[in-house]
Amino acid sequence: MSAIAVDRLSHVYAGAEGGVPALEDITIGVEAGKFVVIVGPSGCGKTSLLMMLAGLRHQTEGTILCAGKPISEPDPERVGVVFQEASLFPWLTALDNVEFPLALRGAPRDDRRRRAEEMLSLVGLDGFGGRYPHELSGGMKQRVSIARGLVQDPPVLLMDEPFAALDEQTRMTMGHELLRIWSTTRKTVVFITHSLTEAVYLADEVLVMSARPGRIIDRIEVTLPRPRTYEMMATDTFGQLRERIWQQIRKAP
Numbered sequence: 001m002s003a004i005a006v007d008r009l010s011h012v013y014a015g016a017e018g019g020v021p022a023l024e025d026i027t028i029g030v031e032a033g034k035f036v037v038i039v040g041p042s043g044c045g046k047t048s049l050l051m052m053l054a055g056l057r058h059q060t061e062g063t064i065l066c067a068g069k070p071i072s073e074p075d076p077e078r079v080g081v082v083f084q085e086a087s088l089f090p091w092l093t094a095l096d097n098v099e100f101p102l103a104l105r106g107a108p109r110d111d112r113r114r115r116a117e118e119m120l121s122l123v124g125l126d127g128f129g130g131r132y133p134h135e136l137s138g139g140m141k142q143r144v145s146i147a148r149g150l151v152q153d154p155p156v157l158l159m160d161e162p163f164a165a166l167d168e169q170t171r172m173t174m175g176h177e178l179l180r181i182w183s184t185t186r187k188t189v190v191f192i193t194h195s196l197t198e199a200v201y202l203a204d205e206v207l208v209m210s211a212r213p214g215r216i217i218d219r220i221e222v223t224l225p226r227p228r229t230y231e232m233m234a235t236d237t238f239g240q241l242r243e244r245i246w247q248q249i250r251k252a253p
Contacts, residue, residue, distance in 0.1 A: 002029040002031055002032070002065075003031060003032040003033075003034075003066070003067060003155060003156055003188035004028070004030040004053060004064070004065070004066055004156060004188065004190065005028075005029050005030075005063075005064070005065040006026055006053075006062065006063070006064050006065075007027050007062055007063045007065075008026070008061065008062040008063075009023060009025075009026040009027070009049075009052070009059050009062030009063070009064065010023055010024050010026070010060055010062055011023040011052070011060045011061075012060045020212075021212070021213040022045045022048050022212060022214065023048060023059070023213055023214045023215075024213040024214065024215050025215060026049065026062070026214070026215065027216070028207060028216060030190060031188075032155070033187070033188055034188055034189075034204045034205065035179075035189045035191065035202055035203055035204045035205075036189065036190050036191070036203060036204065036205050036206075036207060037190075037192070037199040037202055037205070037207070038050075038191070038206075038207045038209060039192075039194065039196065039199050039206060039208055039209070039245060040208060040209030040210065040211075040214060041210075041249055042194070043211070043212055044210060044211050044214040045209065045212060045213065045214030046160075046192045046209060046214065047160055047161075048214075049214065050081075050158050050160050050192055052064060053066070053079065053156075053158055053190060054071075054074060054079050054081045055071040055072055055073045055074045055075055055079065056074055056081075058072065066079055066156060067155060067156075076152045076154060077152060077153075078154055078156060079154050079156045079157075079158060080149035080150060080152065080156070080157045081149060081157075081158045082145050082148075082149040082157065082158070082159045082160070083145070083160050083162070084160050084161045084162060084165065085165070086133070086138075086141035086142050086144065088133040088141060088144055090132065090133050090134065091132075092132075093129060093130050093131060093132055094120065094125065094129050094132075094136065094140075095113070095116050095117065095120065095130065097133070097144055097148060098116040098119055098120060098147045098148045098151050099113065099115075099151070100148065101148060101151055101152055102115060102116070102151060102152065105152075112151075115151055116129070116147070117129060119147035119148075119150050119151045120147050122147065122150070122181060122184065123144070123146050123147045123150075123177070123181060124177060125140065125144065125147070128140065137170075138165060138166050138167075139166055139170045139173065139174055142162055142166070143174075143177070145162065146162070146178070146181065150181075150185065155187060155188060156188045156189075157187045157188070157189050157190075158190050159189065159191045159192065160192050161193055161194065162174075162191075163175065163193075163198070164193075171195075172230070175198055175202055176228075176230075178202065179202060179226075179228060183226070183227065191203070196245050196249075197242060199245060200222055200224070200238055200241045200242050200245070201233065201238075204221070204222060205219060205220065205221055205222065206218075206219075206220040206222060206241075206245060207219055207220075208220065208245055208249060217248060218244075218245075218248045220241060220244060222241060223237070224237060
């Protein structure tokens with residue numbers, strides 16, 4: 001069974017003259033434990049698709065199954081979401097921010113504290129649980145956000161350009177750290193990015209979308225061995241994969 005199964009999904013945003021078509025006839029399957037990256041031109045509907053996978057937005061047509069069941073509303077026990085902005089509560093410590101989803105569910109304090117500490121340790125923030133967001137760097141805030149997305153232990157993690165606001169050096173480091181976390185947890189990850197280098201470095205498979213209305217125009221298997229290393233970026237295989245993605249986006253209708 002696929003972790004995610006999307007069948008003939010289309011979406012039209014309401015508006016004048018029949019609305020604005022955003023997504024068209026998308027069918028994808030994501031196997032459990034895979035790392036899938038979605039790329040495409042700006043405005044092609046990547047984030048809209050991710051929000052539908054999260055149950056935060058409803059498609060006009062088609063079906064979405066997560067673990068074999070429809071997802072029509074947020075279900076953090078099945079799907080965790082990490083957004084482009086860390087969106088941490090400034091009045092809460094890092095530890096309290098990670099605990100927050102468990103607190104909403106009424107989990108016992110000792111249990112949620114233990115789980116939050118485990119997640120902060122997983123993302124490399126041992127000793128920073130008592131810090132407030134303004135005391136953390138951009139990369140550290142995103143680590144807290146990832147920890148919060150993982151704290152309820154969902155089998156699927158959706159990530160919407162989580163490193164876009166970071167400088168290039170921090171972004172590369174965070175990508176490497178994300179792969180470490182993924183290899184430890186074996187979550188199914190769907191990751192949106194505009195960076196073609198990031199896409200090839202992270203993915204098992206890259207899905208390329210057309211311009212609006214967004215359609216899947218290519219599926220590219222990334223055959224680079226794991227664990228990935230920075231040195232792979234200088235190889236011919238890496239360059240060829242990146243060029244294939246770029247050519248598809250360039251000619252995307």
